[in-house]
Amino acid sequence: MRVGIGVSTEQDHIKAVKEAAGKAIADLNTEKIDLALVFTTGEFSHSLVLQAIAGIIGPIPLLGASSAAVISSQGTLKHGFIIILFSFSESTYFNADCVKDITLETTLSAGVELGQKLLYGCKNARRNLSVIFSNIDTPNSSSLITGLQQKLGRSFPLIGATVPKNTDHQENFLYFNSQILNNSACGILWGGKLKFNLGIEHGWQPLGKPRYITRATADIVNEIDGLPAVNLYKEYFAKEIPELKRELKRISVFYPLGISISEKKEYLLRSVVSIENDGSLVFRGEVPEGSSIRLMISSKESCLLSARSAAQTAIKDMEGKTIKLALIFNSLSRQALLGRQSAQEIKTVQEVLGENVPLAGIYTSAEQAPLDFINYSLGKTYIHNNSIAVLTIAN
Amino acid sequence: MIILLIYALTILPLALLLIYKIQNVNQLRSQVLGLKKSLDDMDEQAKLIVRTDMELNKIQEELDKKITGLYALQRLSRIISMTLEEEQIFKRIQPEYLNDLGFEKAFGFLWDDEEKQFVLHFCLGYSDDETKKIKSFINNNKERCVNFIADEKTLSSISQNNNLITPEELNGVFNVRSFIVSALLPHQNKKGLIFVGTKNAEIVLTEGDEELIKILATQLAQALENARLFEKTWRAQQELEKKVTERTHELTVAMEEVKKISARKTDFVSSVSHELRTPLTSIKGYAAILLTGKLGDLPKDVRERLEKINRHSDELVHMVNNLLDISRIESGRVTMKAEICNLKEIAAKVEDLLSGQLKERKLDLITEISPDANLILADRTQIERVFINLIGNAMKFTPPEGKITIRSHKPKNMIQVDVSDTGCGIPIEAQEAIFEEFYRVDNTINQEVKGTGLGLALVKYIVEAHGGKIWVKSAVGSGSTFSLTLPTTS
Numbered sequence: 024m025r026v027g028i029g030v031s032t033e034q035d036h037i038k039a040v041k042e043a044a045g046k047a048i049a050d051l052n053t054e055k056i057d058l059a060l061v062f063t064t065g066e067f068s069h070s071l072v073l074q075a076i077a078g079i080i081g082p083i084p085l086l087g088a089s090s091a092a093v094i095s096s097q098g099t100l101k102h103g104f105i106i107i108l109f110s111f112s113e114s115t116y117f118n119a120d121c122v123k124d125i126t127l128e129t130t131l132s133a134g135v136e137l138g139q140k141l142l143y144g145c146k147n148a149r150r151n152l153s154v155i156f157s158n159i160d161t162p163n164s165s166s167l168i169t170g171l172q173q174k175l176g177r178s179f180p181l182i183g184a185t186v187p188k189n190t191d192h193q194e195n196f197l198y199f200n201s202q203i204l205n206n207s208a209c210g211i212l213w214g215g216k217l218k219f220n221l222g223i224e225h226g227w228q229p230l231g232k233p234r235y236i237t238r239a240t241a242d243i244v245n246e247i248d249g250l251p252a253v254n255l256y257k258e259y260f261a262k263e264i265p266e267l268k269r270e271l272k273r274i275s276v277f278y279p280l281g282i283s284i285s286e287k288k289e290y291l292l293r294s295v296v297s298i299e300n301d302g303s304l305v306f307r308g309e310v311p312e313g314s315s316i317r318l319m320i321s322s323k324e325s326c327l328l329s330a331r332s333a334a335q336t337a338i339k340d341m342e343g344k345t346i347k348l349a350l351i352f353n354s355l356s357r358q359a360l361l362g363r364q365s366a367q368e369i370k371t372v373q374e375v376l377g378e379n380v381p382l383a384g385i386y387t388s389a390e391q392a393p394l395d396f397i398n399y400s401l402g403k404t405y406i407h408n409n410s411i412a413v414l415t416i417a418n
Numbered sequence: 419m420i421i422l423l424i425y426a427l428t429i430l431p432l433a434l435l436l437i438y439k440i441q442n443v444n445q446l447r448s449q450v451l452g453l454k455k456s457l458d459d460m461d462e463q464a465k466l467i468v469r470t471d472m473e474l475n476k477i478q479e480e481l482d483k484k485i486t487g488l489y490a491l492q493r494l495s496r497i498i499s500m501t502l503e504e505e506q507i508f509k510r511i512q513p514e515y516l517n518d519l520g521f522e523k524a525f526g527f528l529w530d531d532e533e534k535q536f537v538l539h540f541c542l543g544y545s546d547d548e549t550k551k552i553k554s555f556i557n558n559n560k561e562r563c564v565n566f567i568a569d570e571k572t573l574s575s576i577s578q579n580n581n582l583i584t585p586e587e588l589n590g591v592f593n594v595r596s597f598i599v600s601a602l603l604p605h606q607n608k609k610g611l612i613f614v615g616t617k618n619a620e621i622v623l624t625e626g627d628e629e630l631i632k633i634l635a636t637q638l639a640q641a642l643e644n645a646r647l648f649e650k651t652w653r654a655q656q657e658l659e660k661k662v663t664e665r666t667h668e669l670t671v672a673m674e675e676v677k678k679i680s681a682r683k684t685d686f687v688s689s690v691s692h693e694l695r696t697p698l699t700s701i702k703g704y705a706a707i708l709l710t711g712k713l714g715d716l717p718k719d720v721r722e723r724l725e726k727i728n729r730h731s732d733e734l735v736h737m738v739n740n741l742l743d744i745s746r747i748e749s750g751r752v753t754m755k756a757e758i759c760n761l762k763e764i765a766a767k768v769e770d771l772l773s774g775q776l777k778e779r780k781l782d783l784i785t786e787i788s789p790d791a792n793l794i795l796a797d798r799t800q801i802e803r804v805f806i807n808l809i810g811n812a813m814k815f816t817p818p819e820g821k822i823t824i825r826s827h828k829p830k831n832m833i834q835v836d837v838s839d840t841g842c843g844i845p846i847e848a849q850e851a852i853f854e855e856f857y858r859v860d861n862t863i864n865q866e867v868k869g870t871g872l873g874l875a876l877v878k879y880i881v882e883a884h885g886g887k888i889w890v891k892s893a894v895g896s897g898s899t900f901s902l903t904l905p906t907t908s
Contacts, residue, residue, distance in 0.1 A: 034512070102514060231464030232457040259468045270472075272620060277475055278468060318464065320471060362482040 027051025061087030065193030087198040091190035094384035121209030134170020141212035155183035155210035163241040165309035178402030183391030184352040222336030226329025227319035251302025308406030334375035337413040344417035351384030490518030508540035528610035572600040600635035702731040754797040791828040812839035832903040
């Protein structure tokens with residue numbers, strides 16, 4: 024496998040495409056291009072950009088997404104265009120596809136459909152890994168993963184990034200071939216010879232006493248300890264609902280809930296998306312009824328340590344292998360928490376992986392990955408919030 | 419009885435066990451209550467921690483925003499101050515700086531006095547249609563904008579009280595939720611305004627933000643002012659360069675004319691001198707023949723007149739020869755035959771040549787030739803003429819018992835010879851003119867002593883023809899020093 028990466032921060036979008044694609048082709052050093060991944064900031068999300076890419080690299084499968092910021096070896100870019108070109112050997116194969124117009128009612132079936140599409144032609148072959156991009160904000164986002172797992176297997180490694188549909192003043196989209204998509208999901212399924220590893224961490228710590236989810240449906244938690252779910256935040260912050268709504272973004276970033284996973288010390292984080300009038304809380308990801316939860320808190324230091332830890336996990340078992348690429352899906356909440364130190368996080372990852380490992384990635388609203396990738400005992404993929412996922416890929 | 423005993427024996431241990439269990443349960447319940455209390459206490463502490471943490475996070479965010487804004491302002495100030503072109507100043511306001519300042523939309527207008535309207539100089543974050551709408555809005559509300567600029571204010575959505583921009587205009591024209599607008603006030607340039615805004619409802623503007631944009635406006639105004647001053651200076655310099663070129667051309671033309679005239683003069687002097695020399699030779703010859711007495715004895719009066727003719731003829735021949743030499747050197751017809759010459763020998767020869775006159779005038783000639791400044795590369799005959807002229811002049815203007823000194827030394831790559839006297843000196847105003855042809859200082863000695871006014875001119879031509887220089891230092895009554903430089907043998 025060969026990988027070529029091109030990055031541009033040119034203001035002119037077409038110039039940026041030309042510059043980055045030119046660099047990626049030069050870096051790839053072969054005429055055979057099999058697949059392209061594209062990560063951009065929101066302002067690049069228009070069809071002319073995709074046309075310009077196709078004009079340079081030809082009609083090859085292309086997937087990607089836009090967000091508030093992208094990640095490269097240069098650091099975090101608030102205006103940037105990244106293209107990653109792959110050229111696979113005959114022993115590695117892949118399939119890429121997408122599902123569009125996902126609604127609340129069709130999230131599960133969309134997951135099943137995408138799983139089916141990805142498996143097309145790969146049924147009897149050994150499949151390794153799937154990377155999924157999505158930009159849905161229905162309050163049952165876990166269903167997409169559930170649907171995919173129904174087809175690909177519950178413990179099959181799915182690594183995913185959900186990009187926010189809007190960030191501040193910018194709309195974000197998914198890219199699939201020549202299409203710019205909203206409310207969609209697209210993915211790649213890899214099989215054959217491909218070595219990869221994942222580290223995912225968040226760095227938040229539990230605070231206060233445990234509580235129990237007494238009524239919940241998918242991503243919506245109605246009651247905690249028999250009381251309206253919002254009471255938890257009302258108690259902790261001594262604020263009423265209108266004030267909590269005003270502070271929601273800050274609360275979502277800094278104080279998510281942590282779901283205790285019985286087999287692990289680790290907590291699965293859930294950030295609040297909205298506060299409903301009946302006192303229910305909508306989270307980014309499923310919160311099962313009966314779960315033991317705690318309020319979580321973090322610090323810049325703990326956040327940076329978790330990024331280091333994720334990177335360290337991602338290079339375990341990679342001795343003797345040349346890491347061709349490290350894909351990073353990093354939560355926008357971490358960027359908000361770290362503030363001016365957010366650049367330090369990517370530096371830390373680069374430092375652990377080594378300066379020769381090219382980085383590429385995107386900032387996310389949610390991440391999908393198994394809890395424990397190394398032991399594989401908990402191979403099931405979950406939705407994560409406020410986490411950094413580092414996926415290393417080698418031959 | 420037995421049954422009762424058996425019953426009692428069975429019940430009693432059970433009762434004891436029950437009492438023990440109840441005690442245990444009570445103990446556990448008390449422990450649970452203790453733990454619950456601890457957990458509740460811990461939770462209360464957690465609440466305090468969370469609230470404090472939230473406050474700290476807010477402060478940190480505000481601080482981060484301020485620092486990021488200040489950095490952006492500092493970088494922006496630096497790059498706009500690095501250009502001196504008006505349009506470049508505005509082009510350097512890039513979206514990244516704007517974002518770091520907390521805004522995504524911005525524009526700037528400057529008032530055009532000729533067109534009597536505001537001209538848009540930069541616009542970021544707006545589509546073409548939005549830009550057109552803003553342009554027409556600003557120019558349809560000229561008076562409002564001009565008054566705002568005249569007030570030299572910075573206003574924002576938190577401080578304007580809807581006086582400057584109504585909520586409808588904010589939404590309909592400028593498409594922002596929060597904004598800051600500041601007057602651009604260069605001292606002597608087109609005035610204008612800069613507007614920054616954001617649609618982001620979460621951004622809450624502060625007075626600090628207003629202050630930052632005010633500083634940015636001041637920096638822009640300063641940069642515009644600098645650009646104007648630079649342009650003015652540049653134009654003045656261009657004008658000056660043009661004038662200098664014109665004058666240089668005029669001078670070149672005039673110089674060519676002077677050269678032509680000078681060449682014509684040289685030719686004229688040369689041919690006249692030649693023409694004069696032939697009859698002069700005849701006059702002198704005939705006078706000499708008559709004086710020999712071969713054509714018969716001459717009466718005393720006639721002899722005296724003939725001797726005068728002979729003497730004046732000699733002077734005239736000398737003068738004509740000098741003129742011819744000058745014109746030859748001027749026209750380049752004479753080339754200096756450079757050879758290694760010994761200054762001591764030349765001085766001795768000249769001293770020998772003039773010893774009679776020196777003795778007659780009771781003058782002392784001192785020669786101080788330094789050993790390291792003795793050898794020169796020059797035309798011996800011409801240099802001898804230089805010395806004869808200079809010492810001859812010194813003799814003329816130095817009263818009896820006076821002193822004439824020839825001194826040499828080596829200042830850098832040339833040898834300098836100074837010929838000093840203790841004579842009457844030369845007035846400052848005449849010190850340059852004495853090297854011109856036919857110039858004679860107006861003093862009593864010159865009125866008494868005859869001279870052509872060509873000697874020093876000839877000396878100057880000869881020295882310069884050797885690549886040297888000649889100058890004089892003198893004061894009336896304090897003698898004169900003529901200094902000349904000549905090439906060394908190296």
